[in-house]
Amino acid sequence: MSDWRPRLIASDMDGTLLRWDDTVSETTVAELGRWRADGVPVVLATGRPPRWMHRIREVLGYGTAVCCNGAVLLDLETFEILREEPVHPDVLRSVTAELRRRQPDTWFAVEYGLEFRHEPIYKPRWDVDAPGVAEATLEEMVVQPVAKLLARHEHLPRDEFVALVEEVIGGRATVTNSSTDALAEISAAGVTKASGLATVAARHGIGPEDVVVFGDMPNDIAAFEWVRAAGGRAVAMAHAHPDLMAVATDVTGTNEDDGVAAFLAAL
Incomplete structure (x- = not known):
């Protein structure tokens, strides 16, 4: 897989893309910007609800965010909720x-x-x-x-x-x-980060084999399994929960060490 390159980048926020002070490093912003300029969509996949997405929008105000662990798709540019799959x-x-x-x-x-x-x-x-x-x-x-x-x-x-x-x-x-x-x-039932990401990827004409997903907690497991089964890359942070480590294809540095940016730069 040495020459493998993603056609879509998906990342969790807390403990993954964000540092512990709730900020995104300039290194990470620049690396994601390079991939986006090359035509690769960047998707945030988070347990956070839409109301917690205002600050990240100031840094990465583009594309679709998968919120509430897959239940909500949010357009970060317009801040419109595109879809919601509720519990009845x-x-x-x-x-x-x-x-x-x-x-x-x-x-x-x-x-x-x-x-x-x-x-x-x-x-x-x-x-x-x-x-x-x-x-x-x-x-x-x-x-x-x-x-x-x-x-x-x-x-x-x-x-x-x-x-x-x-x-x-x-x-x-x-x-x-x-x-x-x-x-x-x-x-x-059936709503996970994987189901939300699958919807977004399909809209871009991209399958899980061409997706890299980054995460650190059990709510990322479904997304990891979705890409891993198809030959994509499931990248756990160095401090990730053991249950997530067990289904990862790769491990990168911590969120404080710009682990997401470092892995992408190496590709």
């Missing part, structure tokens, strides 16, 4: 009721459009006072479709809690995790 209310009601029964100290929040709603007892870690953020009861949150349901537990270990959520949900929705906290991110 009947699933929300049954999932939250069963999780609350199994673990009464599970607290919930939802993302949809540019809005974020959370139970009063749920403790948001970021954007606490940002526009679009408000408290709501669980009953109020499950009456309409949402891009992502968040389930948090303040005391259980992360892996134990995520495993419990997966057991409870079964095939009714997709469960993943991109945090060091006991936070499960729940999308509609």
Whole structure:
């Protein structure tokens, strides 16, 4: 694969493209710019909702972003939501009721459009006072479709809690995790970063064999498996979660060491 070159570049944001201070290095911006100038689309694939994409838009304000782990496609130039694949209310009601029964100290929040709603007892870690953020009861949150349901537990270990959520949900929705906290991110069944990236790639006439994807957390596993099975490149950051390392084709430096830019430059 020494002469392999991608026709599409896809990258996670937090812990991958972004440094720990939430910035993108000039080296990385320049490297992505060189590939884009050569006609290679650059796609962001993130667990972040659209409302968290304003700052990256100032740096990489082009192309399509796959947000909410594949549930939302966002045009970064116009900031228009192109597509949303939501979790429907009947699933929300049954999932939250069963999780609350199994673990009464599970607290919930939802993302949809540019809005974020959370139970009063749920403790948001970021954007606490940002526009679009408000408290709501669980009953109020499950009456309409949402891009992502968040389930948090303040005391259980992360892996134990995520495993419990997966057991409870079964095939009714997709469960993943991109945090060091006991936070499960729940999308509609079949919705992953892979499904979102497949849609964007198809619009460019590109298959997974010609895609390189960068990531660091379990919510990148589906995208890694999608490109790896076809002969593309799945590149884990040096500090990546062990479960992601297990399905990577390559490993690069950390986000602080411009690992994405270094791997692309070597190609």
